[in-house]
Amino acid sequence: MARLTEFQGKQLLRGAGVAVPRGELARSAAEAAAAAGRLGACVVVKAQAWTTSRKAQGLVRFADSAVGAGDAAAAILAARADGFAVTEVLVEERVAIATERYAGIILDDRRRRPVLLVSARGGSGIEETAREHPESVAELPLDAVEGLPRHAARELWRRVGVHGEEQRNLAEACVRLAAVARAVEARAAEVNPLVFTGDGRAVALDCRITVDDAAVFRHPELGIDVARELGHPPTLLERIAWEVEKDDYRGTFYFLQMRDAVERGQRVVAFHGAGGGGSMMGMDALARHGFAVANFCDTSGNPPASKVYRAARILLSQPGVDGYFGTGSGVASQEQFHSARGLVKAFLEEPLAVPAVVRLGGNGEEKAIEILTGYTKALGVPVECYGKDTPVDACAARLAALVAAFTPPPPRPPRRGPGPVERPYTFSTPTGEITYDHAVCARCQSKACVAACVPQILALSDGVPVLKVTREDAARGRCTECLACEVDCAALGSEGGHVALEIAGLDEYRRARGLG
C-alpha cells in the first residue's frame, strides 16, 4: 500500500534526524507487554491503521505498566478500524508535551509545487483548524528541486506566532520533513502533532506519509507490496490484481474492493470500467438504477486483451454478485475488440452465470459487439453489448431488467485449458504461453486464427498455423496477446488454439472460497 504506517513513517523521520519517541511494533498482547517493559512502563499503544480519529475509536490507549500495555494492545487488536482488522500496534514511550503543532508537506495542484503547511494548533484535524482558526495556519510554496530553505521555515513559524528556541527546532524538523517527502516521493507527509517538549526538543508524535503510486517502482527500500492508495490494507484479491499489473506496463489495470462479502439478491454487481471519467459515469448510472458495486475496476490506456481477461477473471472471483457491468466513456480511441476478446475468454472459462451488460463504444465497436455477443451465446446467460450511441443509463437500465428477469442456469463446470493435446506447437507470449494442437488444426476448415491475429504474425505451413516471426520476437511483444487465436478459433475454427495466461495466486484463492 502506498500509505506508509505510522511506524514506517517515523523510522524515515528518525533516519533524517527528526526526533521521534522510542517505540516498538507488537502483534500480540504479550509482545506489547514485553515492549512496554523495555520502554519503561509508561507508554502509549496505538493501532497501526489508516483511519482518522483513532483516539475516538479507542484505537489509541495509554498504560502505566507492562500489564496495562498488554491489556491495551489486546483491546486494540480485537477491534476493527473502518471494517478491517487491526494486526499491529505501536508501543511508544510517552513524551512530556509543552506545545502541540502541525506540519505537513503536500502537493498543490494549483501552483504545481510542494507546499509546507504549518499550524500553531496541532493535535486535531488540520481541516477544522484551518476553518476555525485560519490565523494559526500558514503555507509556503517550495521549489521542487531546491527544497525548503531553513530561514523560510523559521519565518513561516514566526507568522503563526512561534518564537525562540521552539521556532528554531520546529523549523529544523520541517527542513528534514521536506527532505523525507522529496526522498520517498510523497504525495503527502504530515506530522500531527509535532510537539515541543518540556526539555526543548521538537518530536514527531504521529506521522502519515503517502507515497506516489507511480514512483513506488523506484523505492524498493520502502517494501511497499501493493502500490495503490486503497484506504484499507490490501485484500488478497487486491494483491492478486496488483501482481497482474505490477510489471505489465501495457495499459493500466486498477482494482479496488468496496466490500468483502456479497450475497446474491443484494443488487451488488461486478464493475468493470475503462477510463476514470467513463467509470465514474458508469458507477453513477448503476447507483441511479439501485445497484451497488462490489469493486471499482479500471482497465484503460489501451491494455492488451490479456490484461482485460485477467481483470475479468479477478472480478468474477467475487462470489455473490448479481451481474457484470462494463463501461468506458462510450467513445474510446482504443480498439474495443481487444477488450471484447478478453471478456469472452474470461466469460467462457468461468463460466459466467449472471447477466452481463458491457458498453464497448469507440473504435472497432461493431466488431467488438459481434465478438462479445456472438461468441458467448452458448453460455445460456444474457450477455448484451452496446456501442457509442447507447447512453450508459440505458445500459444500466438493461442490466436492471435482465437481473429482474433472471433465473440462474444449472451450474456448469469451469472450462479451462485445452485438454489433451495430440500434436502441440507452443510458443511463449509476453505473459503467457500459446499452444496449437496441430492435429486439430490440420482438420480445421476455417484456419480463422491466421486472418484474425491482429499483428499478423501467423502463417500457414503445411496447412497448420505457425509463427512468421521468431519465437523470441513473439515473446518480446510481437505477439500482442490479442487472444484471437483462441477466441476466434473457438467460435469459427476447431478449438485447436489455446492461450494460457496465468494469474498468480488466483486458483488458490478461489479454491479456498469454494469457487471452481
Add this chain to the structure above:
Amino acid sequence: MAILVDERTRVLVQGITGREGRARARLMREYGTKVVAGCTPGRGGESVDGTPVYDTVLEAVEASGGIDASVIFVPAPLVKDAALESIAAGIALTVLVGDRVPVWDVLEIARAAERAGVDFLGPNTLGVLSVGRGVLGMIGGRAESARSWFKPGGVGVASRSGGMTSSTGYYLSRAGIGLSTLVHVGGDGIVGLPLPVVVRRFEADSETRCIAIFGEIGGSQEERIAEMMASGEVTKPVVAFIGGRAATQGVRFSHAGAIVEGGRGTHAGKVAALREAGATVVDAFDELPGAVAKVLEG
C-alpha cells in the same frame, strides 16, 4: 484559429521509433498534422515512414527549420528526461502522453517549463485535436474515426478524462453542433495545462463561441473556472457536466490537500460554484448537447 494546434503547427515526435510513437505519428499525419521530425537518442539518421529521426531535440529543431510542438511517446520512467529536453530546446508546447509519470517528475517538469516560459499538456493525456486541422497525441485513435466523430464549429471541449473528451465531442457533433478544439488536459492531479488555463485560451480564441466542460470530483480545476467567470476573466458561455455524484471511491483525496484548495473538490461544491458564476450545469450527461445548443441560439 482554434487553440494549441492547427494545420500550421510543426510537430516533433519524441520516441518515434517505438511502437506507440510510430503508430501515433501515423494517426497525426493522416489527420493532416505537420509531423516534421522524430527524435530517439542513438537512432539519428534513420527515418520512420518518411519522417527523419534525430538524436537530440535541438538537432531536430535546427535541421527541420523550427518545431512548435513536441509529442512524447516514451515509457513513464523516461518521460521526465524527454520533457526536460524538449523544454530546454525552447519548444512552445510539449505533450506528455504517458501515464504513471511520477508526480515529483511532473513537478520538476513544471518548474523547468515555468522558467523557460513554455507549456506542457498532460501527463496522462490523449492530447489535443483541432477539428479538421491537426491532432497532437491520440484523440480519435484513427484518423478516419476522428474525421467522422468530430465536426467543425464553434464549441471548445475540455475534460480531465480522455474518454469523456472524445465522448463529449462526439455527442455534440452528432447533435449537429460543431467543435473548434478538443483538449484532454490529463487525468493526473498535477498537469501542465489544467482546465482553467485551457478555458482562458478558448476565451481568447476568436473561433470558439462556447466552452463545454466535462468536469469531475476532486481537485480544484472546476472551481477555478467559476472564479474566472465571476471575475469577468471569462465571458464566453460555459456549459458543464460534473461526473462522480455517486462515486467517490477510487479518487485521490488528501485532507491537507483540500485545505490548500480551500475545501473544494466535492460534486455539490463544484456544481454550486459553477452555477453561481453563471455557467450552465446539466444534471445528466446526455442533456449537454441540448444545453449547448440553447446557449448558442441565445
